[in-house]
Amino acid sequence: MSERPRLTVLSGPSGVGKSTVVAHMRKEHPEVWLSVSATTRRPRPGERHGVHYFFVTDDEMDKLIANGELLEWAEFAGNRYGTPRAAVLEHLESGVPVLLEIDLQGARQVRESMSEAQLVFLAPPSWEELVRRLTGRGTESPEVIERRLEAAKIELAAEPEFDITLVNTSVEDVARELLALMNVV
């Protein structure tokens, strides 16, 4: 019987490059299963329901929370986000390496409920580069960027809570390091 893999959580400030790194990693290693979160945020152009997120209404999110269907959930910059519990547990049970890409509040909840999880913090090379990336992505209004940068200050201060920090200078390097941490390569 294969050993149950560890759950890996990837967190870090908005715009640091989490999705970019994960997409790069999964191009070469599609066997890594990335949890699809539920969110009340509106889809960005190109985002698809069930692929990037499950886009839900406030009422639907209320029900997911009330029914205990989320492993963790948090409010981030004006929207709610949560990880569907059942799919995560099923994939771990079947021996698949599982990755969650979630915020600091979610990472803290996972640490409480699944102590075997490894928590990885993705840090920017500098504050200026983080601002450049978040602004340069062009997906958020100036007001939302401001909220996300306020959250980023709190997230950066929480870095010591994580098991390991990777600095996202090179997408390729970080993707390789993450795969090694997940025992995939």
Ligand SMILES: Nc1ncnc2c1ncn2[C@@H]1O[C@H](COP(=O)(O)OP(=O)(O)OP(=O)(O)O)[C@@H](O)[C@H]1O
């Ligand atoms: N190593 C890198 N060097 C330069 N630009 C990068 C790097 N990694 C990511 N980027 C760019 O930074 C921007 C933000 O990346 P991405 O959307 O992956 O961030 P994120 O951490 O997933 O953000 P969020 O938490 O808001 O979803 C994108 O435009 C991406 O192309």
Ligand SMILES: Nc1nc2c(ncn2[C@@H]2O[C@H](COP(=O)(O)O)[C@@H](O)[C@H]2O)c(=O)[nH]1
């Ligand atoms: N606690 C959770 N945080 C999540 C989840 N899914 C995504 N996120 C985090 O939210 C912010 C914003 O994401 P965006 O797609 O709107 O840019 C980012 O830090 C994500 O990692 C989740 O299920 N739970």
